[in-house]
Amino acid sequence: MNDTANKPQIQREIRGVSKTVRELLTGVKYSIDYYQREYKWETKQVQELIEDLVVRFNQDHDDSNERSEVANYGHYFLGSILISAKNGQKYVIDGQQRLTTLTLLLMFLNNNQKGRDVQVSVKDMIFSEKFGKKSFNLDIPERTRCMEVLFNQEILDATDQPEAIKNILGRYSDIESLFPSDIKDKTLPYFIDWLIDNVHLVEITAYSDDDAYLIFETMNDRGLSLAATDMLKGFLLSNIKDDDKRNKAASIWKSYTAELTEIGPEEVPDFFKTWLRSQYAESIRERKKGAIAQDYDRLGTEFHRWIRDKHEFIGLVKSDDFYGFFERDLSFYARQYQLIRKAGLSLVPGHEDVFYVAQLGFTLQYPVMMSPIKTDDNPDVINKKVIIVARYLENLLARRLWNWHSIDYQTMQYAMFILMRDIRGKSPEELVDMLKQKLIDLDEPFANEHFGLTKMNRHKVHRLLARLTDTLEKGSGESSRYLSYINFELTDPKNPYEVEHIWADHFEQHEDDFKYPNDFSDARNHIGGLLLLPKKFNTSYGDCTYSEKYDYYFKQNLLASSLNQKCYEKNPGFIAFIEKTGLPFKPHLEFKKVDLEIRHKLINALAEYTWRTSRLEEVLL
Numbered sequence: 001m002n003d004t005a006n007k008p009q010i011q012r013e014i015r016g017v018s019k020t021v022r023e024l025l026t027g028v029k030y031s032i033d034y035y036q037r038e039y040k041w042e043t044k045q046v047q048e049l050i051e052d053l054v055v056r057f058n059q060d061h062d063d064s065n066e067r068s069e070v071a072n073y074g075h076y077f078l079g080s081i082l083i084s085a086k087n088g089q090k091y092v093i094d095g096q097q098r099l100t101t102l103t104l105l106l107m108f109l110n111n112n113q114k115g116r117d118v119q120v121s122v123k124d125m126i127f128s129e130k131f132g133k134k135s136f137n138l139d140i141p142e143r144t145r146c147m148e149v150l151f152n153q154e155i156l157d158a159t160d161q162p163e164a165i166k167n168i169l170g171r172y173s174d175i176e177s178l179f180p181s182d183i184k185d186k187t188l189p190y191f192i193d194w195l196i197d198n199v200h201l202v203e204i205t206a207y208s209d210d211d212a213y214l215i216f217e218t219m220n221d222r223g224l225s226l227a228a229t230d231m232l233k234g235f236l237l238s239n240i241k242d243d244d245k246r247n248k249a250a251s252i253w254k255s256y257t258a259e260l261t262e263i264g265p266e267e268v269p270d271f272f273k274t275w276l277r278s279q280y281a282e283s284i285r286e287r288k289k290g291a292i293a294q295d296y297d298r299l300g301t302e303f304h305r306w307i308r309d310k311h312e313f314i315g316l317v318k319s320d321d322f323y324g325f326f327e328r329d330l331s332f333y334a335r336q337y338q339l340i341r342k343a344g345l346s347l348v349p350g351h352e353d354v355f356y357v358a359q360l361g362f363t364l365q366y367p368v369m370m371s372p373i374k375t376d377d378n379p380d381v382i383n384k385k386v387i388i389v390a391r392y393l394e395n396l397l398a399r400r401l402w403n404w405h406s407i408d409y410q411t412m413q414y415a416m417f418i419l420m421r422d423i424r425g426k427s428p429e430e431l432v433d434m435l436k437q438k439l440i441d442l443d444e445p446f447a448n449e450h451f452g453l454t455k456m457n458r459h460k461v462h463r464l465l466a467r468l469t470d471t472l473e474k475g476s477g478e479s480s481r482y483l484s485y486i487n488f489e490l491t492d493p494k495n496p497y498e499v500e501h502i503w504a505d506h507f508e509q510h511e512d513d514f515k516y517p518n519d520f521s522d523a524r525n526h527i528g529g530l531l532l533l534p535k536k537f538n539t540s541y542g543d544c545t546y547s548e549k550y551d552y553y554f555k556q557n558l559l560a561s562s563l564n565q566k567c568y569e570k571n572p573g574f575i576a577f578i579e580k581t582g583l584p585f586k587p588h589l590e591f592k593k594v595d596l597e598i599r600h601k602l603i604n605a606l607a608e609y610t611w612r613t614s615r616l617e618e619v620l621l
Helices: 021-025 043-058 067-072 096-113 141-151 163-178 188-198 209-222 228-238 243-263 267-280 295-301 303-310 319-345 352-359 365-370 379-402 409-423 428-442 458-475 517-524 535-541 546-553 572-581 593-610 614-618
Strands: 014-020 076-086 089-094 127-130 133-136 199-206 497-501 530-534
Touching (some): 014 021, 014 188, 021 096, 021 188, 043 076, 043 096, 043 188, 067 188, 096 141, 096 163, 096 188, 133 141, 141 163, 163 409, 228 243, 228 267, 228 319, 267 295, 267 303, 267 319, 267 365, 295 303, 319 365, 319 379, 352 365, 352 379, 352 458, 379 428, 409 428, 428 614, 458 497, 458 572, 458 593, 497 535, 530 535
Parallel strands (some): 076 199
Antiparallel strands (some): 014 199, 127 133, 497 530
């Protein structure tokens, strides 16, 4: 008798099935092996996903349509996910980034429907409930609390959370800021209908880990589809008739795309979107229902097709034009993009302003910074243009934040497109004149009596305080510690800098100044009552009275130290800075309500100095 006859047979079938979002997520549990649990998507991936979905939806949608007509709207393919089915469980081998982001998007849509008369049920695609116990369809225990918080629209402090949880919280926040406001109204049910029934993914299921990982390696090593950059390359090279020039153009492409990939895996397509938008986008989708994608939008989602359609418009007619596109334009702009991107990722001497803008979480700066650059500009002119634009952008963003205005993608996109188009090809002198006037016309001074910390702006307040502290210290002749203040360089990982309150959270200690706890709480969060201090300082002294912390402030950064009388003794650099700027620094032996108001005015004045409009002119000196 053959012993193998009684052994269970391993199913070796591999199945690929196209599924809608509804079919993929309703009543299904997906797990992830312990070694694959990191969620790493960044803002730009979420931005691209939302842009792609919205552009495709808007191609067919009109609010005058009946909802039933959504069934006839065009479909969108979101890619594939690879599953290993074992022990009655579905384990995601490839595609968890998309599944996680889809779940976050569904949560956001669900939350935005609350209180509406017309709602589309998506809860079954987010979680299921059995015997009174709720479990999420993307079933990863370490994420459960975070997902519950987002689903219930609660607040979770990300400070001490694992990186994957911080990313999930960050990407949900991105969805909130990136999702178009014109779809949040009566259009929302149409969009949700379309998303869950017209957006498809292919679920590839293998019934053993070995088969699943073999498929995964094959898909990633060999590549099963051409990327937009590959299709663009093919189109451009095919129009170069001379073999030698075509080979040289291919070599140029290979060299620069390899250098870009060293920055990050998505930098090649990001470069083309940035470059082409900066130099060629003449139109953008109108901000109204049913408007179709224009240059700016298409260059963000299908730049390869845009060039095919517009090649004559951008001067690609003859074979030599296409060759020049490689030899002159691609070579030049790829170098400039690398310089700007690297300056946005780390503090590059001479280009610190690019880094400051990036630290505010802004994502639209790169095409704006590249738009005035021309191929015949020398390096000095290029550097001046980039710095002038970066200083304008940081000034603009800081002023908007200080006056409670949003700087999110959807709010700023149209304005940045107009700015990009207005400054295209301008000289440094023209840039200074134009951008300085724009700041004057903005009329957003740093005089807000109530600006301060909220639950939603802690990261940005942290960055603003880091700049203010760094400006004060550098102006006083000290070395820059900006990277330490934003925790970019941590000498002690367990002791990062945090936004801390001068007042401990004890209303009873301030009843002589405040009648109600809410008034105290509001005043406590004002920018004049905040500092950047090491976490261990707050752990040790955060609950102390001001008088108990007074001497310890002197040992901290200069903005904190300036509260103490000793800071004004034998400190010539600091005294000289005060005399030069006229800023109303003074020590505070106690910190009552009137002291907070005085300090608040000082910080407003320091902000006005830090982001003074004359910094643009200083680039020309």
